[in-house]
Amino acid sequence: RAQGWIAWFIVGLISIPFALWGVNSYVSGPTDTIVAEVNGEEVTQTALLEAVQRYRDQMRQMMGEEFNPEMFDNAEIRYVVLDDLIDQQLIRSAADELGLRISDRQIAQFIQQTPAFQRDGTFDSEQYQMVLARAGFTPTSYEASLRDDLLGQQLIQSVEGSTLVSEVEVERLLKLENQQREIAFGVVKLEDFLDDTEVDEADVRGFFDANQSSFTSPEQISLDYLELSLDDISTQVEVSEEQLQQYYVDNKAQFVGPEQRRASHILIEDNEESEQILAEIQTKLEEGQTFEELAETYSVDVGSAASGGDLGAIQRDVMEPAFEEAVFALENVGDISEPVKTEFGYHIIQLTDIDQSSNVEFADVKEKVEQQYKRQQAERQFYDKAEELANLTYENPETLDIAAETLGLDIKTSGKFTRSGGSGIAENQEVVKAAFSDDVLNQELNSQVLELSDTRLVVVRKNSHVDATLLPFDSVAPAITEQLRYQRASDLAYIQGESRLQELKSGASATQVFPDTWQPATYYGRDSQDISAQILDQAFRLPNAESTQYAGFTADNGNYVVIAVSDVKQGSVEDVEPEMRDGLVSNLTRLNGRVEMAAFLNTLRSEADIEIYESRVTSSEEE
Template sequence: MLESMRNHAQGWIAKVILGGIALSFVLWGVGDYFTGDQNPPVATINEKPIGQNEFYTAYNRQLDSYRRMLGAQFSKDLMNSLNLKETTVQTMVNRYIMIDTANQLGLTAPQAVVLDAVQSNPSFQAAGRFDPQRYQILTRNMGFASPQEFENEMRINIMVDAVQNAVADSAQVSEQEIREAFNSEYEQRVLSAIVVDPDSLIKAAKVDEAAAKAWYESHKESYMSPVRIKLTAVEINPAEVAADMIVDDAELRKIYEERKADYTEEESRKASHILARVSGDASQELRLAARAKIEKAEARIKAGEPFATVARDISDDPSASNGGDLGWFKQGVMTASFDQVVFSMDKGDVSDIVETEFGFHLIQLDDVRAEKTTAFSAVKEALRIETVERRAADETYKISQDLDDALGMEGTLKAAAESLNLKVVNIDPVSIDEAIAQPLLYDAEVRSKVFATSPGQAVEILDAGKGRYIAFEVLERIEPEVMEFAKVAASALEDARRDEARKLAVKLADEIRGSSESLDTLAQKYGQAKFISKQIRSNGVGDQASWLTRDLLAQAFRAPAGSWVDSSLSVPQGIAAVRVEKVIAPEEKEFEAQKASVTTSLKKAKGQARFARWMASVRDNYEIVVNEQVLDRF
């Protein structure tokens, strides 16, 4: 593809350094980036605008992508923490710069390349071949006015992707770099550690009130009161609705008669068979042999041998080991000719020879269970409960819809609920933990939703599960504030003491690292735990022990064999003094086996770094302005 593009623009890669992240049209949709939006732009590049409408489309498609990926864990707060708005606009800027530079050079992707990309795309294929009708439908569903518009957008993406790949693929790696990368990944080490448990030093940690107050002053963010919410709520509970419902026996009898088939078990039969297997398209010779086999079985049964004995001896079916027993089955389960014979027999009968697509059979009817209908009296109470629950669920849903309609006419949840004679519950300010004690807020999802809501937001009616609906209106939100020292003095004292114990643990681990004594001696001397790893690689492969953290491995793989790691390290068990016991170099045959994959990974990483530098240098040639005030609206 790149060679074809070179043929249409001689030496264009050598003329200019292009950079940018090529966002696909699947994400961004259709159209020019610069549509003449009359509102203030989100950003400009050399005074050319990225409009609000376009940014809105791109940003929301990014949000939708994260929603699908994260499910219930998705939140706007999380997206804000990922700086998604800024990332989106900067990516759009990068794409514009690449398109603009390419246009200045008169670069295009040949039509043949575009058509090849379209026709080889599995999304546009049916039965492994390009389907023009499917192509038109899908491109229209993607928002393109015509396939030609899709191809124009694709032409840009092909060009941009080819440039990006050309830059990244130009990265070269030396044999030494490959060897160093391989050694870094495949070298193994055995590590040991003495881990000092800070809890073991709590008694030695001396902290007075003044120290606790100093700790509090420097860590006030840890002593904030929780968010508290004051709200009104309404519960629509099917159990309460059902309590007032009455269904008399006459109505239940009518429902029973209408659904009698649900309470009727069809006749079923238990049969055994003997099979002389032969396919329908077998030769005449094979069919005659199979027929002779089943006739011999028939003769033995007529002579008085038990059916099961003959089945075990002759049958070609897996059921032979069970005497040909097929178990219980209802009419219509077996193949038609077999089924017809079974359901025309009397208990204990043995059939004449029956032919099916599987071969020749002899069938014995072992038992019959007649059709049975459960009496009304046996199902009446269960039917009453089911009917009441169903009607209560329907009525509960209807009430929720009535409440939703009432909210459109009344100013508050309280007024809307009272217009429908629904009970309103007033909940005084509670924290999210305290809310667990509130029956209406016990459900975790309901609590989460309530505490994500601010006063003045629209009343929501939530599906709380099991047919329940809960509507709530937040009246007041009391934001966190620093609690007075007097209220948290005990907690601050404990926290300061634990911090002091941790400092003592670091000091003790540092002392251990200065020793040349054996690990066993050190563990016994200081009364702390000893740990020894299995052979482990820098990525953790080989030993999943929790004390082998990513930071610990990173530092331990920089230290020489027989030495302590330069600093004491925090691990889940405490503060670790770590020593490298052994370094195991990877074998040469492993290098040869992994060389290709290591080279590919290394080239990819260097290519990405080169492309990032490239993009940064190109951006310097453009005046890029992001309108933060406009961006904050989204």
């Protein structure tokens, strides 16, 4: 078990926030379970589970303390995420069929601007390859994945950006947005009925018996745990001046400003006409036609063709290997390569500029050298200790003591938490799931190694456990009594409020019906701050009619409110600030674009051959 976990761990420990669609499907093994097929393209169980985890993480960030792991751990959530993966596959396929393309220049720019591939704010080739390797990619496989993802985004932007918003639509919505309504209202206060409500012990006892789930202290558990942290290990790494000097010498290329070359290219598709087109371009170059003109005429890389084939600055280990080798083989600015074949077609490349690398002295980068050296040493120790932690806690499943003593770790204890989670390590869904698993809760064994983050691991075991317990009646009786009093007072306010509402509708004077609480009519906008938001909401729901419109509702505080809308003034379009108009147009365009995209996806789905293997989806639980 431990060896299997470590094999997975080494591949997946350090990940990067690609924020891309379906990237992980490229690292699924050939025997991965298939949960769906979209026009023959497979969606794997690994891709689904990883997408579900990304969704959970997003919801945890959005909901904060309100996040409940159990809400996002069911078959319904997996189907929602699977639908999204299917949509993504349909979009990528449609983009390809429509002939949309992502240029090499766009790929290079995206990679160079990705923070995960940078050191000190600058793209670093070694960092790039290290991060990809730990995520299970080679530069070639990642760039192919990235190209697919950017292609899908390009199609979405094309569809959503094609929508138009008419001036009539803008003006109509501006008038509604700036509309004002003349609102008057009266209040029947809950507090006026509190003295008239009586609650006896039998009522309280009946409510308690009927709602025992509301008066039960939840099941709770606390954990003992070992935590392995890369940051903690880093602080313990000791280094000498000699070690740093040697590391600088051995890795000098990292501390040299990388050579950059600027290049342009003409990309020709690989088909039966390629040889003829390449010969035609060569002839025109010999006749003196400029490279830029030929790129604009012949290149199928639309992203760079418009700028004469310019790809911008290029560093080593970023572009496709054959292409990159050709760029750095050119000796002089202006030189043009022979045709270079890659998976994208044939490239004719022109070198347009060279920015030579520059040496950096050890003293100038000593701090950076020390940081990298410590990090490298810490990572090696981290990987070794991670495997040892997994082995020791598995081989000694009834104690953490042996692993703690061997690895020099302290056994920590969490606070109590419920199945909904808690603070500290209990914020992590996998920790909560492990804590209440049969192995940990009932068998009292150590958990497997759990990943809190890319650089923090824990193993947990039960410290203490308390079953769900019904609270003593006497401890909750006072609160129930007050709750019943307020509810009954609110009910009485509702009855009287409804009666007064009917009086107003029958023509009675408002000041007679509400002698103490009637607020005279005043014009309010949708965003007015000097009136209750609930009153505004109800008032703007009423139909626009020639006569006064009445409505009543129970407010959140238990009072009953009767409102009267006597006039409606449409908003003035002329007085609208340009910024507000522009914002409305932008929001409408975005909304219409999403509607268009939804319709487009519905069409793609109706024409697609989609097969979902439901038993595999519902069993897609992480072991």
